[in-house]
Amino acid sequence: MSFKGADVVSIRDLSREQIEQVMDLAEELVPYATGEKSTRAMEGKILGNLFFEPSTRTRLSFETAMLRLGGRFIEIAQPQSSSVVKGETLADTIRMVEGYADAIVLRHPHEGAARLAAKYCSKPVINAGDGAGQHPTQTILDLFTIRQQANGIADKNVVLVGDLKYGRTAHSLAEALGMFGANLMFVAPPLLQMPKETIKHLEKNGITPRLSSSLEEVISDADILYVTRIQRERFPDPAEYIKVAGSYRVDNALLREAKKDLVIMHPLPRVDEIAPEVDHTDNAKYFHQAFNGVPVRMALIMLVLGGEL
Amino acid sequence: MKDFRVTPIRNGTVIDHIDCGQALKVLRIIGITDSVRSTVSVLLHVPSKKDGWKDVIKVEDRELDTKEVDKISLIAPKATINIIRDFNVAEKFNVKLPDVAKGIVRCGNPNCITNMDEPVETEFIVESKDPIVLRCLYCDRIQEDVADRVV
Numbered sequence: 484m485s486f487k488g489a490d491v492v493s494i495r496d497l498s499r500e501q502i503e504q505v506m507d508l509a510e511e512l513v514p515y516a517t518g519e520k521s522t523r524a525m526e527g528k529i530l531g532n533l534f535f536e537p538s539t540r541t542r543l544s545f546e547t548a549m550l551r552l553g554g555r556f557i558e559i560a561q562p563q564s565s566s567v568v569k570g571e572t573l574a575d576t577i578r579m580v581e582g583y584a585d586a587i588v589l590r591h592p593h594e595g596a597a598r599l600a601a602k603y604c605s606k607p608v609i610n611a612g613d614g615a616g617q618h619p620t621q622t623i624l625d626l627f628t629i630r631q632q633a634n635g636i637a638d639k640n641v642v643l644v645g646d647l648k649y650g651r652t653a654h655s656l657a658e659a660l661g662m663f664g665a666n667l668m669f670v671a672p673p674l675l676q677m678p679k680e681t682i683k684h685l686e687k688n689g690i691t692p693r694l695s696s697s698l699e700e701v702i703s704d705a706d707i708l709y710v711t712r713i714q715r716e717r718f719p720d721p722a723e724y725i726k727v728a729g730s731y732r733v734d735n736a737l738l739r740e741a742k743k744d745l746v747i748m749h750p751l752p753r754v755d756e757i758a759p760e761v762d763h764t765d766n767a768k769y770f771h772q773a774f775n776g777v778p779v780r781m782a783l784i785m786l787v788l789g790g791e792l
Numbered sequence: 793m794k795d796f797r798v799t800p801i802r803n804g805t806v807i808d809h810i811d812c813g814q815a816l817k818v819l820r821i822i823g824i825t826d827s828v829r830s831t832v833s834v835l836l837h838v839p840s841k842k843d844g845w846k847d848v849i850k851v852e853d854r855e856l857d858t859k860e861v862d863k864i865s866l867i868a869p870k871a872t873i874n875i876i877r878d879f880n881v882a883e884k885f886n887v888k889l890p891d892v893a894k895g896i897v898r899c900g901n902p903n904c905i906t907n908m909d910e911p912v913e914t915e916f917i918v919e920s921k922d923p924i925v926l927r928c929l930y931c932d933r934i935q936e937d938v939a940d941r942v943v
Contacts, residue, residue: 493932495932572908572909572910572911573905573908573910574910574911574912591905592903593903593904593905593908593931594901594903594904594905594930594931594932594933595899595904595905595906595928595929595930595931595932596905598905598929598930599905599906599910599912599930602912613905613931614903614931615903616931616932617932680934
C-alpha cells in the first residue's frame with residue numbers, strides 16, 4: 484500500500500500491514516541511521532518541523548532522521564519567537580509553512596492539532612504528539628524496538644507499568660500491541676489503571692489483558708517490561724505519591740525474579756522509576772529505544788515523501 | 793368533536809415524540825428565543841400512543857432545516873418532524889442521527905483544538921446511536937452529556 488502523500492496523525496489510521504511496512508524499512512535504514520552507510524535519498528527535500536511545545540527526543544530524532552537522509556529542515560522550535568504569539572491560528576501557520584516545506588512535522592499542546600493541520604495542508608503531516616493525544620511515531624518506534632529486541636511481537640508477554648490512565652501513548656501502544664497479537668498485562672495502582680474504554684476496545688478485538696497492581700506478581704512472566712512515569716501531580720498527597728511510586732520502581736532486586744532476556748523499555752525522560760543500576764544490565768534497552776526513533780522516523784519521512792535509497 | 797389541548801396550526805412544524813422532559817432543550821437548540829415572531833406551543837408530558845409519555849412542540853410559520861433536525865436527533869432520537877402546510881401534513885419524517893455529526897456539538901475536551909480560535913467546524917463520529925456515543929474526530933475523545941453541548 485502506498486504511503487506517498489499520506490498523513491500520519493493517529494496509529495488507528497494505519498493498518499497492521501502499513502505499520503509492518505514502516506518497521507521493515509526502518510530495519511533496512513538502521514545502518515544509515517548510525518552513519519555507517521550514507522544516502523542522499525531526500526536530497527533537495529525540506530522538512531518543516533513545527534514544535535509548539537518543548538520536546539527533546541522527538542525533535543532531535545526528526546532532525547537527525549532528515550539529515551541522515553540527505554535532506555534539510557526548517558523549524559519553529561520556540562513558538563514564543565514565532566507569529567503564534569501574535570495570535571496567528573494554527574490553520575494559517577500550516578498554510579504558510581506548506582509553501583516552504585515538502586512535509587510538516589507537528590508537535591502541539593492541543594489535542595487534535597495534527598488532524599486539523601492535515602485538513603488544511605495538502606502536503607503530508609506527521610503528528611509528533613498533540614497534547615495528551617496521539618503520538619504515532621512513538622508507538623511505531625516502541626513496536627519496532629519490541630520486534631527487534633524480543634524477536635517478534637506475537638505471543639510475547641508485554642507488561643505495561645506506571646500511569647496507564649492518563650498516558651494516552653500507553654493506550655495507543657496497548658491497542659497496537661493487541662493488533663500484533665501480544666499478551667498484555669497492565670500493572671498500575673487502581674487509581675491509574677488502564678481506562679475501561681481501552682480495555683473494551685482490546686476485548687472487542689479478542690484480547691483479554693491481565694490487570695494487576697503488583698509488579699512482583701507478574702515480573703517472572705514478562706518478556707517485555709514497558710515502564711512509564713507516574714506523575715507527582717496525580718496525587719494530592721505527596722506522601723501517597725512517594726509510597727505508590729516506590730512500589731513500581733524497577734531495580735536489580737526486582738530483576739532477580741525476571742527472565743534472563745527480559746527487555747526493559749521506557750519512553751524517557753525517566754525520573755526515578757528505573758534505578759540507574761539497571762542501566763548496566765543487558766535488559767536495559769531504553770536508550771536503544773530512543774535511538775530507534777531515528778530509523779523509524781527516517782522510514783516514515785521516506786514513505787510519505789516517496790524516496791528511494 | 794375532538795378535544796384539542798392545542799389547536800392545529802396552519803403552517804409550520806410539529807416536533808412530535810420528543811423524549812419526555814427534553815422539549816425545553818429542543819427549544820433552545822432550534823433557537824426559539826424571545827425574538828421569534830410566531831406562536832410556539834409546547835406540550836410537556838402528554839400521553840403517547842407509541843410509548844408512555846412524550847413532549848410535543850409546535851412552531852408556527854417555520855420549517856426546520858437539516859442541521860436543526862440533526863441537532864434534535866442528539867437530544868430526542870425518537871422525535872418525528874411534521875411539516876404542516878395549510879393545515880395538512882405535507883411532509884413527515886423521523887429524525888435520524890447522521891453517521892458524522894458536523895458542527896452541531898461542541899467538544900467536551902477543553903484542550904481540544906476545536907475549542908481554540910481555529911476556523912474549524914467540530915466533527916464527531918457517531919460510534920453508537922442507542923445510547924448516543926460520539927467520538928471527536930480531532931482529539932479522539934468519547935463524548936459524554938452531549939445534550940448540554942449542542943450548539
